[in-house]
Amino acid sequence: METRPPVLFQLAGHPIRWRLLAELATSDRRVRELTGAVGEPQNLVSYHLRLLRSGGLVVSHRSAFDGRDSYYGLDLQQHGSLFAATGAFASDDAPATRPLRILFLCTGNSSRSQIAEALIDRLSNGAVHAWSAGSKPKTLHPNAVRVMAARGIDISRNETKPLDLFTGERFDLVITLCDKVREVCPDFPDTPDALHWSVPDPAFAPGTDDETYAVFEQTAVDLEARITFLLHRLDVGGVDRGKE
Secondary structure, eight states: OOOOOOHHHHHHTSHHHHHHHHHHHHSOBOHHHHHHHHTOOHHHHHHHHHHHHHTTSEEEEEOSSOTTOEEEEEOHHHHHHHHHHHOTTOOSSOOOSSOEEEEEEESSSSSHHHHHHHHHHHHHTTSEEEEEEESSOOOOOHHHHHHHHTTTOOOTTOOOOBGGGGTTSOOSEEEEOOHHHHHHOOOOTTOOOOEEOOOOOGGGOOSOHHHHHHHHHHHHHHHHHHHHHHHHHHTOTTOOGGGO
């Protein structure tokens, strides 16, 4: 009896869809950015994105900067280990011989970027030196402290910092986590273009304290999946592949 490949591989096997997945493996994108990247008309790109979404390979949500726009990204919580195992989206650069310098940016530096900084420090086992900052720093959010404490990581003494503090420094990667801060992200000397992870701000989640905490937990899960996949792509030490 003929055995058909799983729908994931059927979807990913189309040349345009594969190119879209490759773009999204690097950074979350808007449709017009994907159109330019793959050199195809917008209606065709939108068609293939709908197929990838229907197959669960890609997720999207409205931009926090412009609610008429949407960001698309890989569903790394569902398929991150499989994407990483293929090795297809690995960076072409040689593995780093020194700790990578990575800066995470969001608006308030009170939740998302603090969580990301703490997670990558833990998951990379010293292969990454990370910092975080915000365009309009606020007070560290107590639920960010709680979700990290649940993972055995204490960030209670962390300070929030303005991104201007780092504009003269060199980083291997600058990763924006907020759609708003992406629009105002300054240039950093000798640093590649910033990657963008469109992560909604959990601090704006409505509901009871327990309900809000659950949103922070989901944010931490999302960032952990993204960071694990990034470390695989960069082929830096510290990722425990035995858990996949």
